[in-house]
Amino acid sequence: MEFYGFIHFGMNTMTDREWGEGHDDPALFDPAALDADQWVLALKAAGMTGVILTCKHHDGFCLWPSDATAYSVAASPWRGGRGDVVAEVADAARRHGLRFGVYLSPWDRTEASYGSGTAYDDFYVAQLTEVLTRYGPLFCVWLDGANGEGPDGRRQVYDWERYYAVIRALQPDAVISVCGPDVRWCGNEAGETRPDEWSVVPGTLRDAERTADRSQRADDGAFARLVRSDDRDLGSRAALAGHASAPVWYPAEVNTSLRPGWFHHPAEDGAVRSAEELFAVYLRSVGGNSCFLLNVPPAADGRVRDADAAVLEELGRRVGDFRARRIGATATVSSGDAGDAATAWPGPGHTPWRPDGADALPSVTLAFAGPRRVEAVVLGEDIAYGQRVEHIVVKARRDGRWTTLAEANAVGHQRILTFPPVEADAVRAEVTAARDTPVLARVAAIGAAS
Structure with a gap:
């Protein structure tokens, strides 16, 4: 698929935060002009092939009416409590020819059972089952390793194998990304790439990706521009030599945001990245044996800002022009x-x-x-x-x-x-x-x- 979009949207958009602490009043969620078609068309204009929606971030607020919690759009005034953002984005993606994927944070700062072990796994699997069965075919289930303390101070030990089994059973064609066995995080959120990217890597790397050690752990905008210089070579003969585990096929995804943060913040309206900068990331990622996942955050009114949409349109023109300059031979x-x-x-x-x-x-x-x-x-x-x-x-x-x-x-x-x-x-x-x-x-x- 090469190039597709992330949509970070939710309670954090309303409270102007990156990492909400949970328990915010659902009445705060009321995006009066939410237009999923506008979101999807902005991504399509850039040349993207799919969209992944943050159905639930770490704060625990669900963008669909979940039967597992009261902390969802059903408790908000938006659409009279009868709205479903996930359904609207999934439907818009289908209308405009893009594939649809979901992000569902394993960390939940509202759910009381977080940190309790099996009880929380049951809760998470129930929500995972909802998003896997209500919205049609999914191309991706995107999982990160964020893992904070629960109400009693304990951290949840995620039952990854159980989560994977549910995804395989309910959406067998969906890839499981980042903290998953199918698509690998490139190692930073700045859009940086390796000089040579190998899809064939030591099998032990899959186990490492399930840990939270290299995931973001704080509400810190600087993380989005931090470049890790370690593990620059994952798949050469020298890098593979000496590993007891068999090599596996584990291709890379490069993810970064159109803005400094992942959610929309009015203070960052003047900090939208240029089409020139993003096209350079495109050439390095799509042109470097990786997929490019670009985040586009809608504002609190439920629309992608005009400046963001204009950059995406210009990026699409640059991609189209590059392809059109192929020389007949x-x-x-x-x-x-x-x-x-x-x-x-x-x-x-x-x-x-x-x-x-x-x-x-x-x-x-x-x-x-x-x-x-x-x-x-x-x-x-x-x-x-x-x-x-x-x-x-x-x-x-x-x-x-x-x-x-x-x-x-x-x-x-x-x-x-x-x-x-x-x-x-x-x-x-x-x-x-x-x-x-x-x-x-x-x-x-x-x-x-x-």
Whole structure:
């Protein structure tokens, strides 16, 4: 899916906080102009493919009428106590062709049973079951590891395996993200990425992601811009060597917010990130074998602010323009059949290129009709066969001479290599190291912006 949105909205939006303490009066929740279609259309304008809604944050206030607690929209004046934000967003997503996912905080600062063990797990599973069964197919259940003290000072030990089993049973096509076995957190909330991102990592990393040790623990806006420099290499041969656990497929997601905070705060109306900055994150994440999850927080009236929507629209234009600058070319390969690897992007393609096993230097050459200014090359493996490329070099031909433009150690689903614009009549991608015969789904050259 590559690029999709987070919507942080709830009681914290009304109280102008990031982490509510729970027990706020439900009468405070009354977004008079809530428009889920406006939210979804703003995300779609940016080129997103899905939306994940914070159905319940750490304060415990539920955006749907939960049978497990009285602390929900049913106790608020909004829609006369008969509203359901989750239903409205799910329906809007379907109307506009986006997939729908849910965030349900395991930490609940209102529920009295939090910290008690099985009793709280029963409560959480009851709410999880509600959101998994009432709103149609889900593409994602997003779980973080926030874990604070309960009313009696104890912390809840989450029964992750039980939660996963419920999700698998009720939404078998949904990925379980972050504190889950399917999609991995990149390690920061600033939109930073690794030089080389591997989807194949040591199996022990899945266990580590279930802990709260690396999750945000305070209402601290600075956390959203903190970049962790540890674990920069998760999947090279050197990183995998010595691990007793078998490697697993555990792809990365890069998450960050359009604003300094995750919820809307009027004081941050002048701090909306620019389309230029977000497009750079897009190129590094979607172009770095990761998915990009961008948070867009609606305001207390229930609408995304005009400034935020304008940035998203401009971001969508930049993404569309980048794709439109793909240079038509004639493809030749060092061996095998090129398939549609050189013509499919930005679509998925159907027939990848697989060189012969005896090919010592597998390569794809894209020849243009004449000299063109090139500023990027898009590469992608067919990940149905795993992640195999360990080093790839991109070269350009001008006046009959080849020069190196860029190189990378990992490709995965998609790698976008950018470089200063250069005039060339052909580019070539050479796989110089691989764990098995490489299988490339896409190779495309991008012309320089005029």
